Amino acid sequence: MKKNLMSLAVAASVATAATTAQAAMYLDPEGTGQVLLFPYYNAVGTNETYIHIVNTTADAKAVKVRMLEYINSQEVLDFNLYLSPNDHFAFTIFQHPDGDNAALVTMDNSCTVPALGSATGLGGTLEGFVRADGAKVQPFLPYQYQSEYSGLDFDARSQVGHVEVIEMGTLTNEDADSTTAFNPAAYATHDSAGVPANCAALVGAWSSVSATTGTWTSSASTQIGAATGGLYGISNVLDSADAAAFGIEAAAIDSFWAAGASNHTDPGNLKPSLGEGEKSAIITAGADAYTLVYSGTEGGWDAVSALFMSDTVSNDVMLNPVVNGATDWVVTFPTKKAYVNRTTAKAPFSDIYATGTSTKPLTYTGTNLSCETIKLKQWNREESTAVVGIDGPAFSPEPPAAVTPGNTLCLETNTLAMGAAGTASVTNTVLAGTGTEYLPASNLSFKTGEVEGWMRMSFEATTQVLDADSSTKAGTNGASVTANTRLEGLPVMGFAAFKYVNGDRTFGFVSDHKTSTSGSAIHS
Structure with a gap:
């Protein structure tokens, strides 16, 4: 679900709001x-899973690439x-050939x-290596989560998750005509053979050898210009056994950084995070565009959350x-980890x-989970409806139904498998894997x-709301008017x-989730 389709009128309002003094x-x-x-x-x-990251600009760029596992968005590779x-x-995420952890493989020449x-000395299936065909294999690492709590330390935890890509800034040159100057833009630029001119110099900039400190180790901002955007991403989940593929586009956030800003960090650093950008966001609700302003140390997280807030998901x-x-859904x-990895949820x-023993509905013996209540309702093609957890469909219109207890989502990347009534199991899911929860959504109560x-x-x-400090709505003549500040949902x-079989051929396709922008509008 990208939430990036909007009317021309709303797009114009967003563009107007984005160029005001209160950038967002x-x-x-x-x-x-x-x-x-990437969801x-x-x-x-x-x-x-095949991941493509594309730079559509004439700028050389510094980018942080981060893979996060599905339970609690702990980093498994940065x-x-x-x-x-x-x-x-371009790179591929696959299961390690000799273990249960995931790994990245690429033939790409771009400088990392x-x-x-190249990671060695880590032991076993954590060791990086280069295959005979020249492909570079980098295993995912368990260090962020392996000592958390008992019951959740298992290699397969890294097999499912989502991906963040954050531009840290553009690369510039000190003196492109000098062989002794520090010229990272020139080093990263590919030559006629399609290879970076001097990737080793970029590695060296983060290294300290023989008491000589690398340029970026001394100052990470050296020859780093403002982030300019222009990145896009696509991915494709391929089940090679069934020959089914599922194409997914990445959601793109622009003006994440303040105008003229950058934030270049060393490899292995968990920053920059999604919480370090602007503390304001432009969102659309119906035909209106709103600019919401947040504050405090977590205002950046709130701004990103605002972009994705919705009180319903339909598909x-x-x-x-x-x-x-x-x-499968x-x-x-x-952004969930910013609100639940703390002593009091926000x-x-x-x-x-x-900590503590969990009774949450998972397919493995787990502890320490963060669960949110959801309500599920189904319609068949003839408008017959059923509230999940209630036996059998009802004629439309149906009497009001209370929220069904027990329906929860407990992970940060949730995979809901669905089957015909009473048949949902790992054998009939599309994306079968570690992250599959068998909630009541797994057994749709449709008739035969x-x-x-x-x-x-x-x-x-009632707790699923996000409040801003202030909000303005773009007026019909470009003027701004004060608006209310609450977003509902998550x-x-x-x-x-979706997957289906026709003869000896298997087909797969994807539909982005549809969200309720009116129900997710700003309320006082």
Whole structure:
């Protein structure tokens, strides 16, 4: 779910708001920006995920690439990527050939620091290596989560998750004509052979050898200019066993950094994070564009959350047995960890990721989970409805139904498997893997033969709200008027993945989630 489609009128309002004195981040309707969020990767068994990061500008760029596991968005691999102008960086996430952890493999020549495949001394399946065909393999690492709590330290935890890409700034040259000057833009730029001119110099800039400190080790901002955006991303989850592919675009946040700003950090640093950008956001609700302003040390997280806030998520369900139909929903909360990795949960989330025994509905024995209440309702193709957890559908219109207790999402990247009534299991899911929760959503209560329709997921808890310090709404003549400051729901992104079989051929396709912008509008 990209939430990047809007009317021309609203797009114009966003553009107007973005150029005012109160600059703010926004989801770019054209799909390019300074930050890219990929809602999902899967490296379970025969699943592989292809990630493409593209620089559409004439600037060389410093970019942080970060993979986060599905339970609590702990980093499993971070590295710095130095893109050439108009560069295209591609890699694949797959299951390690000798272990349960995920790994990255690439034949790409773009400069990374550290060099992918070079990590040694870590032991076993954590060792990087270069294959005989020249592909560089970099395993995902468990260090961020392995000592958290018992029950959640397992290698397969890294097989499912989502990906963040944050531009840290543009590369400039001290003196492009000098062989002794520090010229990172020139070093990162590919030569006629398609290879960076001097990637070793960029690695050296972060190194200290023989008492000589690297240029960036001394000052990370040296020859780093303002972030300019222009990044886009696409991904493709491929199940090689079934020959089914699912294409997904990254959500693009533009004006994430203040005008003229950059934030270049060393490899291995967990910063910059999504919480370090602008503390204001431009969002759309109906035909209106609002600029919401946040404050405090977590104001940046709130601004990113505002971009994805929604009180409902809707999408299709296709389970037709004639074509072996199957449907999975991916529901990712890209900012959740900032609100639950603490002693007291912060709105819009309500349940901390804490110690203690969990009774949450997971497919593994887990502890320390952060769960949010949801409501699920289904419609078949003829408008017959059912509230998930209540046996059988009802004629439309149906009597009001109370929120069904027990429906919760407990992960940061949630995969909901759906099957025909009473049949949901790992064998009939589209994206079967570690991150699959079998909530009541797994057993759709459609009658026999009623196996196609749609479902709505609602976030209706009173705690599921995000309040801004102030808000303005773009007026009809470009003027701003004071508006209310509350967004309802949760910050969510994702998609539905469908698979069906026709003869000896398997087909897969994806539909971005649809959100309720009116229900997610600003309230006092």
